[in-house]
Amino acid sequence: MVLKIAPPSDVAVLTRERGMMRTELAAMKLVRERTTVPVPRVDHADLTGELIAADYFFMEYVDADNFGIAIEEGRLPAKVVIAGGRQLGALNRELNSLTGPHYGPLVGTGSATCREAFTLLMEDTLADGRRAGVDIGRDYDEIRAVLAENASALDEVSQPRFVEVDLWTKNSMIRNGRFVSILDHERAMWGDR
Numbered sequence: 001m002v003l004k005i006a007p008p009s010d011v012a013v014l015t016r017e018r019g020m021m022r023t024e025l026a027a028m029k030l031v032r033e034r035t036t037v038p039v040p041r042v043d044h045a046d047l048t049g050e051l052i053a054a055d056y057f058f059m060e061y062v063d064a065d066n067f068g069i070a071i072e073e074g075r076l077p078a079k080v081v082i083a084g085g086r087q088l089g090a091l092n093r094e095l096n097s098l099t100g101p102h103y104g105p106l107v108g109t110g111s112a113t114c115r116e117a118f119t120l121l122m123e124d125t126l127a128d129g130r131r132a133g134v135d136i137g138r139d140y141d142e143i144r145a146v147l148a149e150n151a152s153a154l155d156e157v158s159q160p161r162f163v164e165v166d167l168w169t170k171n172s173m174i175r176n177g178r179f180v181s182i183l184d185h186e187r188a189m190w191g192d193r
Contacts, residue, residue: 001043006055015124019107020186021055022047026106027185028059030162034098037091038181062181068169080177087179088172096193098162103190114157114192122147160190 006021007013013020025047028039045057067084070076076084102110103117111117126140136143165187173181 002040002059002061004057004059005052008053014128016121016187019105021057022107023105023188024184024186025057027162027164027188030098030106031095031182031185035094037094038179039185040181040183062173062183064173064175064180066170067172067174067179070174071169076174083177084169084172084174084179088167088169091179091182092164092167095164095167096161100160100162100190103157103160106188106190110160110190113155114160115151115154117189117191118154119147119151154192157192161193162188163191163193164188 004021004024025042025045028042031037031039040059040062043058043060045055047055049055065075067076067088071081100106100110102112103114104110104120111120123144126143129136130140164182164185166184167182171182171184172179173183
């Protein structure tokens with residue numbers, strides 16, 4: 001069993017990180033019900049804040065190798081790494097086949113257009129950076145101007161697709177050369193594949 005606990009509400013997080021555990025639970029349910037992509041079983045979730053002042057859930061422990069760590073440690077033959085990369089790409093393609101009701105966060109009302117969702121995401125990111133005093137090497141308003149100037153390109157996106165933003169080797173569990181679980185779905189969203 002694995003216990004995942006969200007930060008308490010008084011812990012500062014990025015704007016897009018608020019409610020991430022709810023996003024993760026929604027993503028896992030969606031993936032489990034509408035794809036063949038393997039995700040851990042959730043045995044219990046509590047989003048009430050009654051027991052502790054944070055969302056949490058229990059999920060099954062996946063007895064397998066972490067694909068990314070196994071690669072780093074040189075425990076996998078090259079042919080398994082190459083085949084694993086192809087499998088991961090195929091799983092991502094299957095996830096991207098899911099269509100959604102809006103753009104942006106999985107949970108909530110989202111945005112009617114990709115342009116609106118992306119603009120909101122970028123505005124939140126820039127506002128978070130400014131609040132934290134992050135020097136990104138450019139003026140924040142200059143970045144906003146470049147985004148606004150090019151935002152019309154996003155109007156070509158016509159169908160919200162499931163995007164697993166954090167899908168990479170270290171969020172993938174492999175056993176006997178096959179993926180048995182994809183982990184950490186808290187950054188999933190409806191976007192463009």
